[in-house]
Amino acid sequence: MVQILSLIHSKNGSLSSMPYLPADVTNLKAKYHRESKLADIEATIAYFDEKAKEDQDFFYRIRLDDEDRVRNMYWVDGAARRAYKHFRDCISFDTTYLTNRYKMPCTPFIGINNHNQSLQFGCGLIRNEDTDGYVWLFKTFLECMGGLAPMNIITDQDFSMRAGIEEIFPLAVHRHCRWHIIKKAEETLGPFFADRPDLRKAFELCVDHSLTVEEFERSWMAMIETYQVQDHETLASLWEK
Numbered sequence: 001m002v003q004i005l006s007l008i009h010s011k012n013g014s015l016s017s018m019p020y021l022p023a024d025v026t027n028l029k030a031k032y033h034r035e036s037k038l039a040d041i042e043a044t045i046a047y048f049d050e051k052a053k054e055d056q057d058f059f060y061r062i063r064l065d066d067e068d069r070v071r072n073m074y075w076v077d078g079a080a081r082r083a084y085k086h087f088r089d090c091i092s093f094d095t096t097y098l099t100n101r102y103k104m105p106c107t108p109f110i111g112i113n114n115h116n117q118s119l120q121f122g123c124g125l126i127r128n129e130d131t132d133g134y135v136w137l138f139k140t141f142l143e144c145m146g147g148l149a150p151m152n153i154i155t156d157q158d159f160s161m162r163a164g165i166e167e168i169f170p171l172a173v174h175r176h177c178r179w180h181i182i183k184k185a186e187e188t189l190g191p192f193f194a195d196r197p198d199l200r201k202a203f204e205l206c207v208d209h210s211l212t213v214e215e216f217e218r219s220w221m222a223m224i225e226t227y228q229v230q231d232h233e234t235l236a237s238l239w240e241k
Contacts, residue, residue: 041062041070044073045062048060048075051077055077055078056078057077057078057079057081057082058075058076058077058078059074059075059076059078059081059122059144060073060074060075060076061073061074061075061140061143061144063136070104070125070127071126071127071128071133072124072125072126072127072133072136072137072140073104073124073125074122074123074124074125074137074140074141074144075122075123075124076120076121076122076123076144080119080120080121080122081121081122081144081145083111083113083119083121084111084119084121084145084148085145085146085148086113086114087111087112087113087114087119088111088121088145088148088149088150088151089150089151089152090111090112090150090151090152090153090154091109091110091111091121091150091152091153091154092109092110092111092153092154092155092177093107093108093109093110093153093154093155093161094107094108094110094155094156094177095107095126095129095156095158095161103127104125104126104127105125105126105129106123106124106125107123107124107125107126107137108120108122108123108124109121109122109123109124109141121141121145122141122144124137124140124141129158129160129161130160131160131163131164133160134160134161134163134164134165135163135164135167135168137164138164138165138167138168138169139168142168142169149168149169149171149172150169150172151172151173152172152173152174152175153165153169153172153173153174153175154175154176154177155174155175155176155177156176156177156180157176157180157181157184162174178207178208181207182207189203196227198227199223199227202223202226202227203223205219206219206220206223
């Protein structure tokens with residue numbers, strides 16, 4: 001914008017001779033930005049309504065705040081709703097996907113069918129990753145799926161998400177995603193494992209091949225004894241983080 005104004009200034013004389021000021025351009029840009037946001041949500045609703053005409057089981061909900069801005073959104077097509085009834089045994093819910101221009105994390109519900117293929121049971125957008133936002137999203141998901149809650153749900157270690165799951169899906173088995181756990185463990189345990197490659201491998205085997213809490217505890221203690229980890233309390237504290 002500065003370069004454009006400078007160019008116009010050089011062609012038309014002094015700044016006072018120009019019919020507008022830099023502030024006018026800034027205000028105009030802000031106006032267009034606000035209007036484009038309004039046009040986007042109107043276009044989105046129009047698209048959803050069109051999809052609902054084509055697919056009688058298409059479902060969407062949009063939650064607005066006190067200023068009529070989009071706070072939460074969820075949508076899913078009819079095929080996914082029908083598939084969910086058969087494949088709700090385990091779903092993954094993740095908010096770590098890239099955000100869009102409105103800084104609203106994308107939150108897909110992902111399941112797996114009997115052919116080991118990924119299925120998307122709808123997708124949401126949330127402005128704030130707090131308990132209130134997750135509660136609304138999970139309630140809407142439950143409404144959409146006829147009150148059928150997932151049997152198992154895998155998420156990251158977000159406390160607000162956990163609170164929402166406990167409130168809306170109290171009977172679901174909630175587990176944390178291995179990828180997130182290992183990522184956080186690497187951030188703290190990486191330096192500790194740097195000169196202990198065998199210990200790192202034993203650690204990964206302990207995590208990957210323990211199917212119960214008891215089996216994990218046995219493998220953990222065996223790892224400590226085998227590799228004579230003297231500061232195992234420090235290792236344990238790092239892992240708990």
